[in-house]
Amino acid sequence: MNGAMAGAMLETFVVGELLKRYWNRGKEPRLYFYRDRVGAEIDILVERNGLLEPVEIKRNTNPALSDVKAFKKVADLGFPISHGAVICSAETALPLTGDVSVIPAGSI
Numbered sequence: 001m002n003g004a005m006a007g008a009m010l011e012t013f014v015v016g017e018l019l020k021r022y023w024n025r026g027k028e029p030r031l032y033f034y035r036d037r038v039g040a041e042i043d044i045l046v047e048r049n050g051l052l053e054p055v056e057i058k059r060n061t062n063p064a065l066s067d068v069k070a071f072k073k074v075a076d077l078g079f080p081i082s083h084g085a086v087i088c089s090a091e092t093a094l095p096l097t098g099d100v101s102v103i104p105a106g107s108i
Contacts, residue, residue: 007059010105011043014057014087017108018044040070051082057105058088068100 015031022029030047034040034054044055054071056063063086075081084100087108096102 007057010059010089011057014055014105014108015044018046034070034074036070036073040073042070042074045074048082051080053082054084056084056086058086061089061091063088063090063096063102065097068096071100 018031019029032045032047032052034042034045042054043057046053046055052074054068054074056067056070058067067086068084071081071084085103086096086100087103087105090102090104093104093107094102
């Protein structure tokens with residue numbers, strides 16, 4: 001997937017797949033978007049079991065630590081954060097940090 005809209009299309013695909021997973025189980029999804037005044041953002045915050053699971057969506061195949069730096073900002077606001085994820089074009093799942101995993105978009 002290439003082109004100016006490729007990132008937006010991947011984000012739309014991922015959000016749609018997450019919504020379908022909840023709806024197919026008869027559950028109401030609690031998905032949020034985060035952006036602060038200085039432009040830090042998190043594509044999806046999934047609220048589950050009293051915790052927020054941060055999810056960043058990237059078109060590239062090799063996410064970097066800079067891609068998840070906004071995850072800490074939400075925790076600094078006092079919200080309980082659980083394990084996060086970067087959903088991207090990687091071939092295989094692997095850890096990015098101790099509390100953030102890389103997940104191939106094709107596996108969701």
